[in-house]
Amino acid sequence: EIVLTQSPATLSLSPGERATLSCRASQSVSSYLAWYQQKPGQAPRLLIYDASNRATGIPARFSGSGSGTDFTLTISSLEPEDFAVYYCQQRSNLYTFGQGTKLEIK
Amino acid sequence: EVQLVQSGAEVKKPGESLRISCKGSGYSFTSYWISWVRQMPGKGLEWMGRIDPSDSYTNYSPSFQGHVTISADKSISTAYLQWSSLKASDTAMYYCARHTDSSGYSFDYWGQGTLVTVSS
Numbered sequence: 191e192i193v194l195t196q197s198p199a200t201l202s203l204s205p206g207e208r209a210t211l212s213c214r215a216s217q218s219v220s221s222y223l224a225w226y227q228q229k230p231g232q233a234p235r236l237l238i239y240d241a242s243n244r245a246t247g248i249p250a251r252f253s254g255s256g257s258g259t260d261f262t263l264t265i266s267s268l269e270p271e272d273f274a275v276y277y278c279q280q281r282s283n284l285y286t287f288g289q290g291t292k293l294e295i296k
Numbered sequence: 297e298v299q300l301v302q303s304g305a306e307v308k309k310p311g312e313s314l315r316i317s318c319k320g321s322g323y324s325f326t327s328y329w330i331s332w333v334r335q336m337p338g339k340g341l342e343w344m345g346r347i348d349p350s351d352s353y354t355n356y357s358p359s360f361q362g363h364v365t366i367s368a369d370k371s372i373s374t375a376y377l378q379w380s381s382l383k384a385s386d387t388a389m390y391y392c393a394r395h396t397d398s399s400g401y402s403f404d405y406w407g408q409g410t411l412v413t414v415s416s
Contacts, residue, residue, distance in 0.1 A: 191357075191358060222400070222401075224400065224402040224403075226341075226403070228341075233391055233393075233406035233407065233408060233409055234333075234341065234391070234393075234403070234406060235406075236399065236402050236403055236404050239399050239400035239401075239402035239404075240400035240402075243400065245399060245402070245404060246399075246404070277340065277341055279341075279343075279402070279403075281400070281401050281402065284343070284355055284357065285331065285343040285346075285357075286343060286357075287333075287340060287341040287342065287343060288340075289340045290340045290341075
């Protein structure tokens with residue numbers, strides 16, 4: 191089973207700042223990595239698929255990069271609605287999720 | 297409008313059986329896989345397994361293989377997740393989600409979730 195490790199566990203930033211979230215895979219997943227956002231009481235929402243492709247309707251401030259084992263989700267300038275939990279997910283070998291990064295308001 | 301509508305919250309006792317559902321609408325149900333995802337209280341997302349509704353082919357996470365059964369009835373555009381004998385540790389929110397190649401097999405639409413509580 192491929193294990194995804196996200197860092198940091200919690201990220202404290204202010205609106206307008208840049209957020210950088212990391213996801214590391216225990217073995218290469220090529221570019222088969224997605225990012226999701228989940229707010230309290232809501233289902234997750236797809237942000238990025240295949241490492242760098244924005245899903246339909248996702249603002250341009252969200253971007254993804256990486257390949258192989260190291261991936262990054264960047265939010266260029268945080269909006270108040272961006273504070274949430276973010277998960278990475280691989281689909282190279284079935285599916286697994288990372289443990290999540292909580293992005294909180296500083 | 298694409299929708300995945302899940303069945304309502306359930307409260308069960310240990311040892312009881314349960315089947316929850318996920319009904320798709322607004323798209324071709326047999327053109328997308330359906331996956332089930334568990335979220336235990338205050339915890340992260342765990343992929344449980346998936347089904348291709350066109351032929352009911354399934355894959356399971358090793359962590360859930362043998363503990364749950366995923367099925368589908370394409371005639372009514374509905375996927376199911378079932379347990380034969382619930383445990384208290386099955387208490388969680390369960391989500392269904394669809395996926396296909398158009399979004400890199402990532403989960404582009406999700407159901408609203410079904411809360412399952414198992415308590416004596």
